[in-house]
Amino acid sequence: MEELAFETSKTAATYTCVDESTIKLMIQNYTRKLGIVVLDIKEALEKYPWAEKYFWRLLDRKTDEYVKKAAEKEIGAFVYVPPGVKLKFPLQTCFFVSKQRIEQAVHNVMIVGDNSEVVLNTACAAAAGESIHIGVTEIYVGKGAKLTYAMVHGWNQLFDTRPRTAVHVDEGGTFIMNYVNLKPVRSLQAAPQIFLEGNSSAYISSTMLASKESFLDLGNIVELGGEGAKAEVISRAVAKDEARVIMRGLLRASAPRVKGHLECMGLQLSSKARVEAIPALDAAVGNVELTHEAAVGKIAEEELAYLMARGFDEREAVSMIVRGFVDTGLDYLPPSVRGQITIVLNMLAKMAVA
Numbered sequence: 001m002e003e004l005a006f007e008t009s010k011t012a013a014t015y016t017c018v019d020e021s022t023i024k025l026m027i028q029n030y031t032r033k034l035g036i037v038v039l040d041i042k043e044a045l046e047k048y049p050w051a052e053k054y055f056w057r058l059l060d061r062k063t064d065e066y067v068k069k070a071a072e073k074e075i076g077a078f079v080y081v082p083p084g085v086k087l088k089f090p091l092q093t094c095f096f097v098s099k100q101r102i103e104q105a106v107h108n109v110m111i112v113g114d115n116s117e118v119v120l121n122t123a124c125a126a127a128a129g130e131s132i133h134i135g136v137t138e139i140y141v142g143k144g145a146k147l148t149y150a151m152v153h154g155w156n157q158l159f160d161t162r163p164r165t166a167v168h169v170d171e172g173g174t175f176i177m178n179y180v181n182l183k184p185v186r187s188l189q190a191a192p193q194i195f196l197e198g199n200s201s202a203y204i205s206s207t208m209l210a211s212k213e214s215f216l217d218l219g220n221i222v223e224l225g226g227e228g229a230k231a232e233v234i235s236r237a238v239a240k241d242e243a244r245v246i247m248r249g250l251l252r253a254s255a256p257r258v259k260g261h262l263e264c265m266g267l268q269l270s271s272k273a274r275v276e277a278i279p280a281l282d283a284a285v286g287n288v289e290l291t292h293e294a295a296v297g298k299i300a301e302e303e304l305a306y307l308m309a310r311g312f313d314e315r316e317a318v319s320m321i322v323r324g325f326v327d328t329g330l331d332y333l334p335p336s337v338r339g340q341i342t343i344v345l346n347m348l349a350k351m352a353v354a
């Protein structure tokens with residue numbers, strides 16, 4: 001877990017859940033003074049009755065069998081950032097599975113008040129074998145607010161994970177999400193849903209390393225629901241061994257004068273690996289600009305030959321090509337997390353040839 005966690009010495013607050021229990025909750029004094037709340041979700045409901053109006057508003061409790069399980073248990077993190085707060089250091093949530101045959105089903109709610117600005121780091125990992133993580137998350141980004149959401153997953157090859165995420169970005173708000181999957185996982189299935197109000201924007205970057213017999217089915221659904229909304233969705237998948245990856249994406253325009261771009265790129269490092277790209281655009285109104293780009297293939301022989309001719313062995317050359325392939329989205333991240341995500345991407349490139 002340590003290798004996946006973000007730097008804790010520079011976090012404003014940390015919530016840690018191991019298996020099905022909250023084992024650590026740390027919040028700095030200056031963070032409390034700003035009115036920021038980081039609590040176990042049950043305690044938050046007891047202490048702040050007003051919070052209940054944000055629960056199960058973006059996701060229905062009966063969405064599917066996984067969401068139902070999270071709704072029954074009500075374990076997870078509640079994060080509230082008051083209006084007008086611009087937090088220097090990130091908030092952090094960690095979810096860790098330590099035992100065999102655990103069903104870790106959590107429900108997280110995050111509220112970012114109007115004109116606030118905050119970074120949330122999330123690290124998820126597993127030490128044990130056959131288990132499942134169900135992460136149900138509802139995120140509210142207020143008017144003129146900005147949330148940068150950096151998430152790193154490092155499970156194991158007997159693990160299944162079912163994230164279910166819904167995000168509402170109010171007028172003029174900004175949502176940035178950077179997701180990285182580092183390690184083999186038996187199966188991962190997720191399709192975050194993001195709704196954008198007028199003049200709001202979203203940048204979503206997903207980087208996946210799939211190895212052994214992993215099956216990853218990951219997509220993003222973005223609805224540009226307010227005039228002037230903008231979205232960019234970038235997906236990168238690297239598949240090796242006998243892994244299979246499906247990259248899905250949907251941009252839906254339901255308001256005029258919106259712009260969206262969707263990009264799905266896959267790199268196959270073995271003859272048995274498979275990557276599928278399924279981008280989709282849906283314009284329900286006129287006067288919109290939606291574009292997409294998709295490509296799947298193997299490393300070009302000329303690229304490999306070029307690097308090897310300059311003294312790199314084949315493994316080093318492949319690692320360098322993979323690192324360049326996944327180098328996306330860093331410019332959107334604040335300095336507080338950019339360096340750490342860079343380290344994670346460097347790890348991914350090395351693990352691609354391990």
